[in-house]
Amino acid sequence: MSGLGIHDLALFAFTVLVLNATPGVDMLYTVSRTMTCGWRGGLAASLGISAGCVVHALLAAFGLAALLAVSGWAFSLIKWAGAAYLVWLGLGMLRDAFRRGEPASTATPPVAVSAWAVFRQGLLTNVLNPKVALFFLAFLPQFILPEAENKTLAFLALGAWMVVQGTLFLFALVAVTASLRRLGGSPRLARVLNGAGGLLFLGLAAKLTQAKA
Numbered sequence: 001m002s003g004l005g006i007h008d009l010a011l012f013a014f015t016v017l018v019l020n021a022t023p024g025v026d027m028l029y030t031v032s033r034t035m036t037c038g039w040r041g042g043l044a045a046s047l048g049i050s051a052g053c054v055v056h057a058l059l060a061a062f063g064l065a066a067l068l069a070v071s072g073w074a075f076s077l078i079k080w081a082g083a084a085y086l087v088w089l090g091l092g093m094l095r096d097a098f099r100r101g102e103p104a105s106t107a108t109p110p111v112a113v114s115a116w117a118v119f120r121q122g123l124l125t126n127v128l129n130p131k132v133a134l135f136f137l138a139f140l141p142q143f144i145l146p147e148a149e150n151k152t153l154a155f156l157a158l159g160a161w162m163v164v165q166g167t168l169f170l171f172a173l174v175a176v177t178a179s180l181r182r183l184g185g186s187p188r189l190a191r192v193l194n195g196a197g198g199l200l201f202l203g204l205a206a207k208l209t210q211a212k213a
Contacts, residue, residue, distance in 0.1 A: 005148020012143045020169040034177040042174035048119035050167040052126020057159025060136035083205040093198035
């Protein structure tokens with residue numbers, strides 16, 4: 001991709017792999033949905049997260065993410081919308097974790113949770129986090145030469161690479177998790193993952209509201 005003014009592509013791919021493998025919201029959400037909804041739920045969560053990354057890559061490529069870096073009101077608007085959604089999602093996961101009776105684990109996925117709902121949750125979790133947009137804006141330029149003729153195209157190429165690599169990593173994570181689930185995943189583990197995910201989302205929401213534009 002040297003023709004696009006992109007350099008150190010191997011280092012870029014390795015850095016993305018490290019970022020993907022670092023435990024965080026995306027990983028925990030994917031694992032928890034795979035445990036509670038089966039491999040279809042895990043794939044839906046992965047695709048939702050990846051779709052959110054596509055949005056942020058496009059924002060960075062076309063300069064809209066820069067607005068969040070310089071405009072206090074735009075940052076605050078998305079920040080509070082994202083925090084509210086994370087609170088709603090976190091409370092929902094905590095409700096599932098403490099629900100009486102045996103949740104779905106090694107058997108049929110719960111009918112109440114559709115693949116579309118899981119996809120939408122993963123998508124909104126990413127899109128409504130302005131820090132992800134700022135991360136794309138800060139990270140991608142490190143691998144673009146200052147003299148690159150078409151920086152927008154270079155942004156798009158790196159963003160596409162990052163999304164594809166991240167999606168493949170999440171798919172592999174789903175495959176491993178689904179295999180463990182078939183071998184006899186514990187219903188208690190599913191509740192623990194939901195509870196941990198709920199607390200993580202609530203904590204992220206609290207942290208997000210303290211972010212400065």
